[in-house]
Amino acid sequence: MATEIRRIAEQGVLTLPDVAWEQARQRMDVVGPLAALDFVGHQAADDAAHSLGLSRRQVYVLIRRARQGSGLVTDFARGQSSGGKGKGRLSEPVELIIRDLLQKRFLTRQKRSLAALYREIIQACKAQKLRVPARNTVALRVASLDPRKVVRSRGGQDDARDLQGVGGLPPEVTAPLEQVQIDHTVIDLIIVDERDRQPIGRPYLTIAIDVFTRCVPGMVVTLEAPSAVSAGLCLAHAACDKRPSLERLDVEMNWPMSGKPKLLYLDNAAEFKSEALRRGCEQHGIQLSYRPPGLPHFGGVVERIIGTAMQMIHELPGTRFSNPNQRGKYDSDGMAALTLRELERWLTLAIGAYHGSVHGTLLQPPAALWADAVARSGTPAIVTHATAFLVDFLPVIRRALTRTGFVIDHIHYYADALKPWIARRGSLPAFLIRRDPRDISRIWILEPEEQHYLEIPYRTLSHPAITLWEQRQALASLRQLGREQVDEAALFRMIRQMRDIVDTAQHTTRKARRDQERRQHLKTQSPSGKLAPPVTDVPDAQTEGQPAAMPFGQIEEW
Template sequence: MDARPGRIEAFGTVTMPDALWDRTKKISAVIAPMAAQTTVGRVAVDAAALSLGISRRQVYVLIKRHRDGTGLLTDLVPGRSSGGKGTARLSSEVEDLVREMVRKQFLTRQKRSLAAVYLDVVGACRLRQLPVPARNTVEQRIRALSPVEVGRRRGGPQAVRSLQSAGGDVPVIGRVLEQVQIDHTVVDVIVVDERERRPIGRPYLTAAINVFSRSLVGMVVTLEAPSAVSVGLCLVHAATDKRPGLESLGVDVQWPMSGKPRQLYLDNASEFTSEALRRGCEQHGIELAYRPPGRPHYGGIVERVIGTAMQQVHELPGTTFSNPAERGRYDSDRMAMLTLHELEKWLTLAVATYHGSIHSTLGQTPAGRWAEGVEKTGTPAVVSNARAFLVDFLPVMRRTLTRTGFVIDHVRYFSNSLKPWISRRSTLDPFLIRRDPRDISRIWVLEPEGHACIEVPYQTMANPAVSLWEHKRAVARLHERGVTQVDEAALFRMIEQMRQITDTASRTTKRMRRDAQRRALAPQPTTATRPPSTPNGALPTLMDALQEAVEAARLNPADARTLFNLATYKQDDAEQIHYAVSLFLELGIPLDFHHTTQTEAGLQDLD
């Protein structure tokens, strides 16, 4: 790991060609179990060599590389073939052609024979003037395919029933972290904001369950709707040592369940099928498996644990219960008193209690089951660099480098680290970029060589750190005002105005209190920022007057109209007047503006 700040080692997980990536995954599936053994017999080595189409010596080399490596999939990336005996000597063009012909001609319901498919391969190679592979080479490529996939493509789902678990039962899990199930739910309790302690709505829980021990290995509570980032944060919590987090919560409990899972078992929601999650899991040797459609019991373990937790949540003040009928006349908003931080602390204590309780299926506690598994297989390895681990799971985008850096969604990013590539940017492909939606003040840019990710901040350091949802809402507001060409300055002015509206309205509007709390919970930026200056120096005075108007509007709309007129008296700045009108409309306060000439421009602008 490079010690320089703002730099995270990368291994080409996104830039690697699919053919090479698939080949590496196949090698890892064969070599990793062998490398875990103390001694490896010749019979096993010969079988591995036959399966991978390589020599016995290369199998030993791969085993050594795996043992000496970091445990990542890219430790076993094949080098360039020397053309020696026993190695895969096809060029990438021929490999791609063979794979395409097998997919289009062999993996079909027509069930074409190997001989017919090979004749098609020969014809296609001659047409493109490529070397013709031997028939046994094509046969080896077909034999290397998954029997279940081949059977399903050529015979349909019923043809592979015998290859899957009988009776639709979930396969037995026999090791710690062999399979981890992840799912989301809305927590059945209203939380309050940190400042006013007024209700802001229900949060979301993302939980990771170790199937072997039925223990929770990861948990994240957020105000954000479930997304790929939620999954990444939950994986970070599962794979890292939990003691620092427990200390920051002020909780004195034991939570030893940590480590990278061997398999993630998920449903088919969009946040579980992203490119970032797939490549991130493959890079870290985590297999992705999805629940079969029509078989909900396959994911029942995580759902049962979450359901048990929600039953306990119903004992908390501010609970919404499971449905309106069960809630009855209970006023959840009025009774709410827990902040998000306090709810997370309570859930952590509940998890510790659950781990120490007898599980009806296991006949023992989840903590005891975990300890037994660790005693047999050893303590799982944990992730030491949580930030680098999370970056591997952030959403991916591609952008072209310009003289001034990168432009993403109307925002410019620049760092001196980009200067070596700006002069030769015309010869470079679009860069691979990752961005945390909770804080878009920085991005992570993969070097053209693919060795590391560089942290790149805003080009304008004065711009505040914002989340992607704030950014999108500001762009939408500008479009509503008729602004077709959004520039960065106008965008951040709008964000600042919206934040001031939120701060003013947080005493009356639950949605805006929630927005303010989401900003407060966003990760702190590492780049230096300073608050933007107030335009024309007039906004604080206007804000004070509008504060009084908002309070008066609750009692007497006529008083509110009078104070509004005073607040906007002799205001020549259309933006200031527009802001005042926007504030009242945002709060849903009906006012008769037709008596005031100063506000007519503001209303026309809104229309």
């Protein structure tokens, strides 16, 4: 009997007030049956939340607590820790061992790992016949240490300098789109061109993730290396309605996570510190913040979702795996099967599956948390003019106005709207110009007085739309031919010849096939010549009949 009373006391029954006990019992009656199920859907969780006066997220927390507990009423009690708020539930001798070994074995220049520290704690507890704490408990003790002290003790004062003034912790986030992280990666997959379905190499992924809800509001897959344009395209995709891009990919799913971020949290790559991104964010009231150098965990949310996505990519035909040892004798080129657009469709479906899966940290699907947060705080502001928004993030050029318009890289641009400014060109400073490297058939100039953008096309409208890399290739070819002076006509003749070679070749090289794919988006222009909105394109018949995306599964255990 004494043993039973001691056990009950340890569980906190004798210390629970009557009101708290009754509340815990009601929670057990409602949530207990749900905890016994393998899967708890939204409707069941909502019903339980309504009857208990809780949120859906709190119900999922109680479910997890019940599954990890002993089937007791106190598993559902608030503040069930006997140590009180902010205190641990370990006995004082165990706490003393942990504190002592943290100081003497972990906070040293030898930089022992958490696993090594935990092994020593196990040995010390067993030697004193004490209950061994869980590894997660020790990990929480390490995480609660002052990051500046940890870095200073394990790496020295110089290593800790970057943490001074930033508190050693990533910014706290309390609402959707309050902080969005964006990052790039090369995808471990060989893709094929759409015409001959021959391998053309690996594409790049730029992805944005909302830190509060862990939802993915934006994604871009390109053949271009990461740049300011990649960041701008991803941001435009995140801020705009997803329905046009879903229709282009022939994907039927709900992707409501859209809106302008309040803050972009980025690493220190050059493309994230470009004038284009800085000016665009200033224009739209988006703050820019950068993770401290040498502290990759500050961007861990986006990096973890990228890592999980790449693990899934390894199951697709044509994967390159993460290293040559994993790849072995697997013929990535020979097995390649997906085009750029098919890969984008697959990733879109995978993101949809991820949004609907219970998150290991949130204990509910990211989509559910997004919906709850939007219901409380309102729908975020969604950008309705995608092209105009993207223009604000395009690379910046400055040029003086001439009597025939603007000349950029040997190409002339002119529109009648420039006439009033041409007459005053001598007194005007250089114009700020935006240009999309994917289509340089038009530029956007910032009108000096009204401060809005004017779209200026080629002066010679018969010229075809080209990409910046085509222009540079043609210019390099003309230089090789000994052309000291390059004019616009010669430049476009060279581009036409280069395109003819690629289009008519029986066996094109991988580079030529890749270059041809880079021009695919130029075919999406409307008859009026207006640039198609970002991530909006015509449907691709080749995407039909593709296998469904694999689920993201357990993603980003944060």
